[in-house]
Amino acid sequence: MHIPLLTIITALPTVTAILLVFLKRENERAIKYVTLLMSTVVFLASLPLFFTFQSTADMQFTEVHAWIPALGTRYHVGIDGISLFMVLLTTFLTPIVVLASWTNISRNLKGYMISLLVLETGILGVFVSLDLFLFYVFWEVMLIPMYFIIGIWGGRNRIYAAVKFFIYTFVGSLLMLVAILVLYFYHGGLTGEYTFDVLKLQETHFPLGYQTWLFLAFGLSFAIKVPMFPFHTWLPDAHVEAPTGGSVILAGVLLKMGAYGFLRFCLPFFPHAVEQFTPLILTLAVVGIIYGALVAMVQPDLKKLVAYSSVSHLGFVILGIFTLNNQGIQGGLIQMVNHGLSTGALFLLVGMIYERRHTRRIADFGGLAKQVPVFATFFMIVMLSSIGLPGLNGFVGEYLIILGAFLEQRVFAIFAATGVVWTAVYMLLMYQRVMFGKLDKEENKKLLDLSPREIGLLVPIIFFIIFIGVYPNAFLKKMEPSVNHLIEVVKSKTLASDIREPSLIIGLREE
Amino acid sequence: MFENIWLVPLFPFLGFLLNGLFGSKFSEKQAGIVGSGAVILSFLAAGAISYQLLSLPEASRAVTQTVYTWIETGAFRVDLSFTVDALSAIMLLVVSGVGTLIHIYSIGYMHGDRGFARYFAFLNLFTFSMLILVLADNFLLMFLGWEGVGLCSYLLIGFWYEDKDNAFAGRKAFVVNRVGDFGFLLGICLIFATFGTLDFDSVFASASDVLPPETATIICLLLFVGAIGKSAQIPLYVWLPDAMAGPTPVSALIHAATMVTAGVYMVARCHVLFLLSPMAMNVVAVIGLFTAFLAATIALVSTDIKKVLAYSTISQLGYMFLACGVGAFGAGIFHLYTHAFFKSLLFMSAGSVMHALQNETDMTKMGGLKSKLPVTYRVFLVGALALSGVPLFSGFFSKDAILWKSVVSPLGGFGYWVIATGIAGLTAFYTFRLIFLIFFGRSRVQKEVEKHIHESPVIMTAPLGILALFSLAGGYVGMPHFWDKFDHFLQPVFSKYIENNLFERSEQLFGLEFGFMATSTLVVLLGIGCAYMLYVVRPELPAELSQQFAGLHRFLFRKWYVDELYDATVVRPLAVVSDKVLWRWVDVKIIDGFVNKVAEWAGRLGATLRLMETGLVQNYALMVVVGAVALVGYFLLR
């Protein structure tokens, strides 16, 4: 019997959210346990995806159902090696986020949990959709709960941050919508088959003039989401204001959607435009790496520091993706997972200390290692992962990316490699100022070390941080066929010289 | 035993896990036994492997064991695989052997410390990383060990993290090392881009055929940048003196005997590549020589016992690079080997002195300790004689080998020899300055400290004794012409992939070699004599001299102002630019300012348009009409 696994894991969170609606708002215990239980079930349900995933380039676990036949949209879901790990990362992080929100959501816990669950559905939907229309629907669905999470449960300046987040993302996604429609009509006009199916659209060759504009429209949307320099300024605000759980999801998974979009759409759809824009994007990526790190270095606020470090790390991801070779893209993918784990964990840790101390200013700490050694140890491991210490996960991604870039464009690789120095500088500086030195602030002398719940939610992350560092092949092998297939598609389309004339399309003319 | 190479690093790793996870529940004794036991087991395993290696025929003394594939994607494949040949066997024995002694010594030295188990966990992790570095069969795995030792160095320098300076020193070490690693990393990338593999064997075997000289030069220089960082050479040496903030056994193990020599090991390991690029070789030699000189001059005036030893280490590392740079890799490794013994001996006896004086490191507050610390004095003296290169001590043979090869090598020259010999004199001078200031003369120890002076416990002195023995006799395995076992043992490694006949000629020049040896010995004795004059016979003279040459003294005392230079040219500008320009200006003002301006203008537009909403129904009707007019007009005029 065929089990519609992807539909189940995508829908289950929302089903749970609907269930929660019927629980009394005051019954926080039940709400928490139900959410935790169900999100764990979703994670467990997603494990078979990994274990039964065949290492081929094909889409797997696909499901196709008619949806709106008149528009040519179908409910078409499926995963390949690229989306598999994004799905797993999402299902893995969600229970952890639920557990992390155990005590620090002071009002309307029910609404928070519902938002979280709907958000999970939206994110999973984005990663499994193979129909552009469906993809766009999920892309927008995920925006709304995130907006609420920042805007309702956020910090002092939450409205500003939430609106900024929303509008930034929305501007991008509107352009994307237009681009999607252009794709749809162009493909329809060319073949007579009006469809949003990603796999079919992928077969189409678009004329260069189109590719440029479509790439820009898609690319801007994804660049904002990633976020790439200079579209990153929503990120620090959103992170600083969002509650811990929101930050973790935001950094851990949401940002990956941008990079994922580049891989899934921009590269195979518009290879000529990619070729044309690669120097620009690589430059922005490298600027992001260095810029993010330097700005992170001088941040007085822990969360802002981590937010800017995200900019730096995601610069690496983009660099890897646009090297367009095996090592670079593989590294980029692994780095996406890594960043989800390590930055997610950093936000969790910052959240834990914030919950105790109600401040995130680095200057308010100092000498914590003595008072909270377990916390300091976890922080150290996560920080080292972020720095890219060999043997932990960060190194595998960073190295493969640098290697990939080096094989293509040495200059970019050289500048990107300086990132290893910058990251060490700002991370260690932060660690030193928070953890080392004299324990001289009275408030810090009463801090409690991590509770079993907190340790419990960190340990799984630490496990994967080490596992990926020591044996990345378990993941790389699953991704590789899809990555190779992607590269093949891009290369073969770039080589194919017959770019058809654009006259076939109605209402849209070449500039 | 060859299928069990992985056991060697495994033991320290298990020790790390045990002490790291359960250390808080261990007593000092348990933690110490776990920590030391792990290294002893590792040493035994290493010994067994090395012994077995000796039983193989010379040409095939290299065994590789692959544990599993670490990273593989596309054409890129890196295994977790270990290799043992003569070179790594020596390194293995030095690391685990000296490591064992230092672990045992630490049980006494760290007695009563709050982080006892943590200390041993870190020390074990260090040993593990260092063994990985030495055993690695490819560049990336070596890099893993390379970074691992850097991490442990960071953790151990900042071990007493409550003192801000220690934490800072640790961070400085890590960051400066990272600068070096940046080069190393790019070097690895370039190697992969050139050879398509990172395995030592494949790279070296094909190097002389496929490697163009320019690429060889770039690769070697990039790798050497890594070595410069790790082995504290100019211009990245600044972290090592500060690293003395860590516990003294750490300084002995990491910052004297093993980790800092990783750069030398790496250059020796990659000798094939370096030999293909004479220019890179020259760079290595010159940097080594200049570093040796610079560090020695600073050591002349420093008053901190550990700092003097640190600069001396930098200086000796310079010698090793000089050896590598003139192609005498064997001599470099030989010096590495003897240096590991006598320098860790010196550090640990210094630790013993500090232990007695309640962690005092300032030599101006010592003196006359000869009778109070008799054992420490004796072993210190042995170490000092070895470091100075006094004949028949181990340092003499290794230093002499370097001096001799630097003059006879086609890559070397007489100038090298002159400077290197001069540095040997300086070395002798500052080493004996140490001896005289600490153990001779009248006591300058503070009164309350003086009451508690005591010789260290056996658990500390016993390792010192063993090291002293090796410092005394360890050099005889490399006696030129008579019993040249060491060079002979290493020979297969350095001639396996590439013909290295730089020193064929020198074998015949026995008389000349003896002449040079005698000269350098004279210089050394002269240095010792000067030190005796200045610090024993006329102890008031140094102060006068330093006043007479105040500028020079200050220049040396402030360590050539290199730290200040970096601070002014790199550290500070970077912080200011990042803060004031990048963050507060580019990020907040320009990018975010632009975004907010857009939002503001949208808001203003809305506020203006809002005025149209008068609430008067006729105005709305008017708009409808105007709209209709416009619409009809559009269709008319179209």
Add this chain to the structure above:
Amino acid sequence: MIAALFFAFAAVAVAGAILMVVHRNPVYSALFLILTLFAIAGLFVLLNAPFIAAVHVIVYAGAIMVLFLFVVLLMDLEEERVRRHRLKLAQILGIVAAAVLLVEVGVFLKAGFAGAATQGPDGSQIIGDTESIGRLLFTEYLFPFEIASVLLLSGIIGSVLLAKLKLRS
């Protein structure tokens, strides 16, 4: 004859309309509107629509305008004073816009009828008498007809409700 009648009715309609708009007293306005409505009813007759003409007079002139007059008288309004809000500009703009609209429509019509016949297709001119319209209403337009009654019902309910509403002042 027909032409004369047309122009007469047209003149009366336009004059009545203008006077309705410009007269200050709403009672007069209402009366002038009734005049206009009668003229339009006459035009309907000219256009072969006797039934509509009759209904027009009965519903508009008879019912609706009486309602208007009732309300006007009920309120006993004074004449319009000077406007409280300065809407002079809007007024002028309104007139201008309306004039432009008229011109545009004229041009439009001219363009539209330039080549077209001024007369409908030949054949028997159908007459909109009671029978034919009744037939249409109860066959083809039965459903809309019924809906119209629902609309009227809701109109009645709505106005009754509004009239009975207790309003807070």
Add this chain to the structure above:
Amino acid sequence: MIIPISYYLILSGILFTIGVVGVLTRRNAIVIFMSIELMLNAVNLTLIAFSKQFNSLDGHVFVFFVMVVAAAEVAVGLALIVAIFRTKESIFVDDFNLLKW
């Protein structure tokens, strides 16, 4: 002489425009209302004229429905005006700007 349909249309346009002017310039809600009725009538005239032109009775039916709607509208509209008058003591539209912002 047969009157061309365009004459009716032009007349209808004139009447409609006068109605527009009335709506836009008068402040008495009742007069505005009457102007709207005038506009409706102008449209009715058009419908009947076209009906004749195209020899169809559909236009007549349409006019019939317009009258129905107008009747309902007047009933409700006047009721509203009366209600407003009872609360505000005014039926001048420029006294009401409840829709503002």
